Amino acid sequence: MLVAVFTLLGVELLGELLRAALHLPVPGPVVGMILLAAWLIFRGYGRETTPAAPGALDETAGVILNYLGLLFVPAGAGIIAEFGLIRQQWLPILGGVIGSTVLSLAVTGLVLHHLIRRKAAPKKARILAVGDKPCIAKS
Amino acid sequence: MYREILAVWTPLALAPLTWIVLTIGAYLAGCWLQRKAGGAPYANPVAFAVIAVGFIVVATQTSYATYFSGAQFINFLLGPATVALAVPLARNFHHIRRNLASIGLALSAGAVTAILSGIVIVRLLGGSRAIALSMAPKSITTPIAMAVSSEIGGNPALTAALAMVGGILAAIIGEKMLKGLRVADWRAHGLAAGVAGSGVAAAQAARLDGVAAAFAALGIALNGLITALILPLVPLIWH
Numbered sequence: 001m002l003v004a005v006f007t008l009l010g011v012e013l014l015g016e017l018l019r020a021a022l023h024l025p026v027p028g029p030v031v032g033m034i035l036l037a038a039w040l041i042f043r044g045y046g047r048e049t050t051p052a053a054p055g056a057l058d059e060t061a062g063v064i065l066n067y068l069g070l071l072f073v074p075a076g077a078g079i080i081a082e083f084g085l086i087r088q089q090w091l092p093i094l095g096g097v098i099g100s101t102v103l104s105l106a107v108t109g110l111v112l113h114h115l116i117r118r119k120a121a122p123k124k125a126r127i128l129a130v131g132d133k134p135c136i137a138k139s
Numbered sequence: 140m141y142r143e144i145l146a147v148w149t150p151l152a153l154a155p156l157t158w159i160v161l162t163i164g165a166y167l168a169g170c171w172l173q174r175k176a177g178g179a180p181y182a183n184p185v186a187f188a189v190i191a192v193g194f195i196v197v198a199t200q201t202s203y204a205t206y207f208s209g210a211q212f213i214n215f216l217l218g219p220a221t222v223a224l225a226v227p228l229a230r231n232f233h234h235i236r237r238n239l240a241s242i243g244l245a246l247s248a249g250a251v252t253a254i255l256s257g258i259v260i261v262r263l264l265g266g267s268r269a270i271a272l273s274m275a276p277k278s279i280t281t282p283i284a285m286a287v288s289s290e291i292g293g294n295p296a297l298t299a300a301l302a303m304v305g306g307i308l309a310a311i312i313g314e315k316m317l318k319g320l321r322v323a324d325w326r327a328h329g330l331a332a333g334v335a336g337s338g339v340a341a342a343q344a345a346r347l348d349g350v351a352a353a354f355a356a357l358g359i360a361l362n363g364l365i366t367a368l369i370l371p372l373v374p375l376i377w378h
Binding site for chain 1: 162163165166184185188189192193196197203206207210211213214216217218219220221222223224225226227228229230232233238240241242244245246248249250252253256257260261262263264265266267270271274277278280281282283285286287290294295296297299300301302303304305308309312313316317320321322323324326327328330331332334335336338358360363364367368371372
């Protein structure tokens with residue numbers, strides 16, 4: 001557990017350092033995510049029959065991602081400071097969020113459906129979903 | 140009576156601990172409400188917690204800065220949570236490798252559609268540049284969306300709120316709409332939910348089918364990656 005926490009924080013730090021050193025326009029944690037994913041895949045973690053990730057990383061990542069929703073609350077509450085902005089520009093905000101959500105849903109679904117429909121579906125999927133799940137399912 | 144409450148409240152309001160407890164409590168209450176509503180996507184615990192916390196902060200005349208002095212300890216975890224997304228990404232890598240071209244194309248098409256349509260619609264309806272730049276990253280998973288939003292000159296709090304609303308919308312209409320478009324493949328349903336609605340919609344898709352769950356996780360992680368790489372180009376092109 002401590003090794004996993006160390007790994008996540010250490011990789012984030014590494015991402016921030018790389019971002020600063022190379023002047024990347026990408027957020028540090030995203031750089032960290034790429035590094036960790038690449039390392040895990042290099043270690044063979046992406047194969048169908050791999051064992052758990054090292055140092056209880058599986059478990060710790062699962063816990064933190066299960067409670068992802070909670071982590072949005074502090075920043076999300078910052079919206080109270082923007083109330084005037086929303087009242088002023090509610091039409092473009094509402095139109096944009098509805099329009100772009102509907103369009104991207106349709107485009108992604110249609111393109112993938114038409115490209116892979118002839119191939120057989122994978123036999124079984126290893127599930128590690130991400131999101132506000134603990135509220136619905138047992139975590 | 141009001142004076143007594145205030146006498147107790149005033150020192151408490153300064154303590155970071157108060158705001159941590161309040162934030163977690165509001166989120167747990169939101170979870171409880173969603174369970175009571177049978178897991179309905181519109182009863183979103185994050186949306187509930189944001190509204191509840193916002194109401195308390197305003198009602199007690201606390202500044203957002205004071206609130207954030209406590210809540211920053213929770214906010215800090217967004218960084219390691221983003222890194223943790225590498226685990227489902229790596230775990231589902233065999234799915235990517237099997238359908239590399241198809242997934243790559245569908246994902247790029249969806250990501251570009253989300254970014255461009257968000258910016259274009261906001262501008263057509265008379266919205267400001269800051270609103271458009273806050274809208275552009277809204278379909279990626281919230282921790283990355285907020286980081287990207289502040290990176291390109293958007294408003295991270297607005298982006299978080301938009302990501303939430305978009306996710307709830309995708310969770311409510313996703314399955315029906317895609318079936319209406321004759322998309323029968325669960326992999327397409329899952330990927331679309333992950334790309335367009337991130338965590339909220341993915342959780343909804345995950346309850347339908349295991350393969351959809353894996354593809355939703357893929358959609359979230361890869362869309363976060365692609366959008367985080369594409370979006371910083373927008374302010375460079377659009378001054």
